[in-house]
Amino acid sequence: MSMAPTLLSVEALSKSYGGVHAVRSVSFELRAGEILALIGPNGAGKSTCFDMLNGQNIPDSGRITLLGEDTVGRKPRAIWRLGVGRTFQITATFPTMTVRENVQVALVSYGRQLFNLWGSTAQFARDEAGRLLDLVGMGAYAGRPCGELAYGDLKRLELAIALANQPKLLLMDEPTAGMAPRERIELMRLTARIAREQSIGVLFTEHDMDVVFEHADRILVLNRGSLIAEGSPEEVRGNPQVRAIYLGEGLVYDARHREGAGA
Amino acid sequence: MAFYFVQFLTGLASAASLFLVASGLSIIFGVTRIVNFAHGAFYMLGAYMAFTLTERFSGALGFWGGIVVAALIVAAIGVLVEMVLLRRIYHAPELFQLLATFGLTLMVQDIVVLIWGPDDLLGRRAPGFRGAVDFFGQNIPSYDLFLIALSPVVLGVLWLLFQRTRWGVLVRAATQDRDMVAALGVNQKWLFTSVFALGVFLAALGGALQIPRDAVHHALDLRIIVEVFVVVVIGGLGSIIGAFVAAVLVSELNAFGILIFPKISIILVFLVMAVVLIVRPWGLFGKPEAAARRTPGLTVNPWRPLTSGERLMSLGALVLAAMLPLFAGNYALTVGSEIAIYVIFAASLHFLMSVGGLASFGHAAYFGLGAYGVAFLAKAAGLPMIVSLLLGPLLGLLGAAVFGFFAVQLSGVYFAMLTLAFAQIVWSIAFQWVAVTGGDNGILGVWPDKWAAGPASFYWLSLAIAALAVTVLRVIVFSPFGFALRATRDSPLRSEAIGINGKRVQWTAFVISGTVAGIGGALFAYLKGSVFPDSLGISLSVDALVMVLLGGVETVSGAVIGAIVFKAANIWLVSQTDLSKLVLGGFIVLMVVAFPKGIVGTLETIRNRWRSPDTKSALLASRIETAE
Numbered sequence: 041m042s043m044a045p046t047l048l049s050v051e052a053l054s055k056s057y058g059g060v061h062a063v064r065s066v067s068f069e070l071r072a073g074e075i076l077a078l079i080g081p082n083g084a085g086k087s088t089c090f091d092m093l094n095g096q097n098i099p100d101s102g103r104i105t106l107l108g109e110d111t112v113g114r115k116p117r118a119i120w121r122l123g124v125g126r127t128f129q130i131t132a133t134f135p136t137m138t139v140r141e142n143v144q145v146a147l148v149s150y151g152r153q154l155f156n157l158w159g160s161t162a163q164f165a166r167d168e169a170g171r172l173l174d175l176v177g178m179g180a181y182a183g184r185p186c187g188e189l190a191y192g193d194l195k196r197l198e199l200a201i202a203l204a205n206q207p208k209l210l211l212m213d214e215p216t217a218g219m220a221p222r223e224r225i226e227l228m229r230l231t232a233r234i235a236r237e238q239s240i241g242v243l244f245t246e247h248d249m250d251v252v253f254e255h256a257d258r259i260l261v262l263n264r265g266s267l268i269a270e271g272s273p274e275e276v277r278g279n280p281q282v283r284a285i286y287l288g289e290g291l292v293y294d295a296r297h298r299e300g301a302g303a
Numbered sequence: 304m305a306f307y308f309v310q311f312l313t314g315l316a317s318a319a320s321l322f323l324v325a326s327g328l329s330i331i332f333g334v335t336r337i338v339n340f341a342h343g344a345f346y347m348l349g350a351y352m353a354f355t356l357t358e359r360f361s362g363a364l365g366f367w368g369g370i371v372v373a374a375l376i377v378a379a380i381g382v383l384v385e386m387v388l389l390r391r392i393y394h395a396p397e398l399f400q401l402l403a404t405f406g407l408t409l410m411v412q413d414i415v416v417l418i419w420g421p422d423d424l425l426g427r428r429a430p431g432f433r434g435a436v437d438f439f440g441q442n443i444p445s446y447d448l449f450l451i452a453l454s455p456v457v458l459g460v461l462w463l464l465f466q467r468t469r470w471g472v473l474v475r476a477a478t479q480d481r482d483m484v485a486a487l488g489v490n491q492k493w494l495f496t497s498v499f500a501l502g503v504f505l506a507a508l509g510g511a512l513q514i515p516r517d518a519v520h521h522a523l524d525l526r527i528i529v530e531v532f533v534v535v536v537i538g539g540l541g542s543i544i545g546a547f548v549a550a551v552l553v554s555e556l557n558a559f560g561i562l563i564f565p566k567i568s569i570i571l572v573f574l575v576m577a578v579v580l581i582v583r584p585w586g587l588f589g590k591p592e593a594a595a596r597r598t599p600g601l602t603v604n605p606w607r608p609l610t611s612g613e614r615l616m617s618l619g620a621l622v623l624a625a626m627l628p629l630f631a632g633n634y635a636l637t638v639g640s641e642i643a644i645y646v647i648f649a650a651s652l653h654f655l656m657s658v659g660g661l662a663s664f665g666h667a668a669y670f671g672l673g674a675y676g677v678a679f680l681a682k683a684a685g686l687p688m689i690v691s692l693l694l695g696p697l698l699g700l701l702g703a704a705v706f707g708f709f710a711v712q713l714s715g716v717y718f719a720m721l722t723l724a725f726a727q728i729v730w731s732i733a734f735q736w737v738a739v740t741g742g743d744n745g746i747l748g749v750w751p752d753k754w755a756a757g758p759a760s761f762y763w764l765s766l767a768i769a770a771l772a773v774t775v776l777r778v779i780v781f782s783p784f785g786f787a788l789r790a791t792r793d794s795p796l797r798s799e800a801i802g803i804n805g806k807r808v809q810w811t812a813f814v815i816s817g818t819v820a821g822i823g824g825a826l827f828a829y830l831k832g833s834v835f836p837d838s839l840g841i842s843l844s845v846d847a848l849v850m851v852l853l854g855g856v857e858t859v860s861g862a863v864i865g866a867i868v869f870k871a872a873n874i875w876l877v878s879q880t881d882l883s884k885l886v887l888g889g890f891i892v893l894m895v896v897a898f899p900k901g902i903v904g905t906l907e908t909i910r911n912r913w914r915s916p917d918t919k920s921a922l923l924a925s926r927i928e929t930a931e
Contacts, residue, residue: 094800115799116799116800117799117800117801117802117803117804120800120801120802121802126800128796128797128800132794132796132797132800133793133794133797134789134790134793134794134797134798135793135794136605136606136789136793137605137786137789137790137793138605141605141786144786145786145787145790145798145801145803146801148783148786148787149787149801149802149803150801150802153783154783154784154787154803154804154808155783155784155787155808155811156782156783156784157778157779157782157784157785157815158778158779158782159782159783160608160781160782161781161782161783161785161786162608162781164783185605201797201801204801205801205802
């Protein structure tokens with residue numbers, strides 16, 4: 041796996057709001073087929089980091105190279121065209137359409153038919169939509185109004201939509217938030233399987249440590265905007281700084297951090 | 304130099320009323336999230352009420368007391384309206400709130416004429432401010448100086464009220480997060496009512512203070528509301544400082560615009576508004592709007608193309624309609640043509656509103672532009688009818704392309720206000736640019752060529768074009784573009800994340816919709832043989848909204864039924880009563896409160912209820928299946 045090509049490379053990414061450094065000089069790389077988790081306590085800068093990667097936020101400095109292209113300042117839709125699929129913390133789907141139509145819209149966009157005024161969408165890439173829905177186990181729901189789906193099913197539908205542009209990279213913001221424990225495991229197993237099979241790189245943020253340690257190949261730990269640890273699940277689990285944050289010894293860490301800053 | 308300074312002061316004096324009304328609108332919006340269309344009506348009521356009171360009671364106390372008491376009485380009426388009507392629709396979508404308050408405006412227009420008569424009323428001069436001050440040979444009315452001093456005072460009082468009182472703190476808190484304030488145990492009902500009362504008081508005061516400067520008449524409401532919408536779009540909804548700055552800006556632009564473009568002074572305001580919208584889409588002092596609310600209680604029935612049976616039925620209905628000339632007289636055929644034209648117009652707005660989720664409050668602009676386009680071509684260029692009919696709507700297309708570009712930068716209430724303001728600008732141009740448009744006298748003598756001149760042939764022509772327009776729009780709804788448009792409406796976040804350029808998709812939809820409206824307008828010009836500024840007016844825009852609402856916003860082609868029912872009822876109503884606005888306004892209010900799904904939407908719901916037993920059990924079964 042270490043020979044797989046680099047999909048995403050982030051160098052010295054920084055963003056601050058007023059005097060608050062939300063993200064400071066974060067660098068990392070992601071390879072094809074690799075599942076990388078970005079973790080950290082609330083306010084660590086995960087979301088800011090994520091939003092900069094997918095074009096919703098512009099960094100103050102630093103470089104983001106995605107599939108060989110510099111993406112800083114590009115719009116989310118342009119980044120999607122490069123081959124990036126996205127899922128959101130709170131699912132974003134089209135509630136007035138059927139499940140199949142949700143996927144078909146994404147396929148219409150991928151096929152660059154958005155300004156086609158005369159064709160029939162119902163027939164457009166129907167088989168491909170069905171294949172994607174089968175892949176995430178939603179084939180039986182294809183004709184169902186999306187607005188009626190249970191939350192776990194919406195998450196799976198979102199995954200199918202995210203796969204419509206045959207992405208090289210999936211960006212998943214808290215993919216299992218709001219799901220029951222068993223559904224979480226199932227969704228992440230499914231994601232991991234698809235990623236391995238199609239050699240898709242996955243970057244995800246997550247609060248559930250069971251999910252993270254079971255599925256991530258590598259883990260990045262953010263705290264107060266800085267990357268404090270990076271490595272395999274075993275390495276990160278054994279890291280004293282990470283333990284301090286997650287085992288509630290935040291005060292100790294805090295004091296040391298301040299001393300360091302003052303010196 | 305002195306002249307320009309006096310012009311500047313006149314602008315400042317005009318800003319006073321505008322600021323009072325705009326700040327009232329902003330305060331109400333900040334807390335209740337309702338854009339109160341009836342604000343202009345309250346302004347007008349304030350003026351009429353003050354006129355009556357100041358005539359009745361003499362002396363300085365009579366005058367100034369009359370002004371304040373008039374505003375208080377109108378505020379009391381506002382409280383009544385809030386408790387009876389608005390409390391029922393706080394959770395409805397913005398469109399319904401705008402329409403309900405517009406219905407109120409219509410009702411007030413007729414009521415005002417009933418009570419005070421249709422003539423302009425000239426109010427008394429203000430005691431103590433009757434004279435003028437000499438400034439290097441130029442006269443400045445001393446009342447203007449009083450108004451100039453008044454608006455900073457009002458601004459200061461409002462600031463103290465919001466910063467230094469407990470009530471003000473609650474209002475500011477509710478502006479930021481209504482639900483949190485309710486969760487903290489504040490009685491929201493009375494908070495909302497008191498805020499509404501304050502807003503209406505400010506509007507009525509603004510109206511009452513105008514009577515020494517301006518005649519009181521029954522068209523004041525629409526004139527002020529459009530200016531106020533422009534002010535809050537520039538200043539930012541919800542910001543009182545923004546209302547102040549923008550009121551001064553707009554008034555000064557008007558004062559100096561007259562010097563630069565004497566005929567079409569409103570152009571200047573439009574240009575400034577366009578620049579502000581590009582640089583700061585939420586206004587100079589505004590904040591980005593929260594995500595639009597979804598319609599509660601409305602079922603989500605995925606749209607589907609007509610089945611072959613339904614197609615056959617529609618074709619049958621069309622054939623039946625085409626047989627009308629066999630048994631109907633000329634008058635009925637003219638009415639039939641007019642209804643067909645309104646079907647085109649309503650369908651075009653329906654496409655933008657239902658499919659695009661963009662509720663235009665100024666759609667008549669494109670209808671009227673199409674009509675004027677035909678009139679120019681037929682009268683000035685002398686082109687034959689076929690050519691004019693084909694090219695005339697291009698003026699609607701052009702207008703939609705220019706205004707639509709700016710309008711789609713916004714959404715929700717901002718979009719509605721902006722489209723309304725654009726339509727009013729087009730109307731003003733048609734009204735004021737007499738040399739080109741004939742102004743109020745319109746353009747006469749736009750008659751169809753011989754082949755379409757007979758009532759029956761014109762009816763067939765209108766019917767054919769209406770059927771074609773509705774069919775084409777339906778095809779577009781189910782085309783890939785239609786899905787991209789619905790995707791943008793349903794979830795801007797997701798559609799951007801799958802590569803859809805939402806603004807460009809919405810702009811395209813706006814242009815399509817404006818062009819189709821222009822086709823309707825082009826036919827309308829030939830039907831009437833003339834074009835007047837009314838074809839661009841607000842009331843026509845609102846007629847279209849009512850037709851769409853009546854048919855059902857959440858349907859694919861409900862507007863067709865809505866247009867037929869509304870237009871037929873409207874023509875009948877006008878022939879039966881002088882108070883058609885009162886009846887129509889009452890009807891709109893009733894419809895919004897009791898009947899929000901419209902005719903077709905209600906029929907669909909009933910049909911689904913018939914079907915529901917088996918679909919529900921199937922749903923449950925599959926749930927259980929997957930849970931196993």
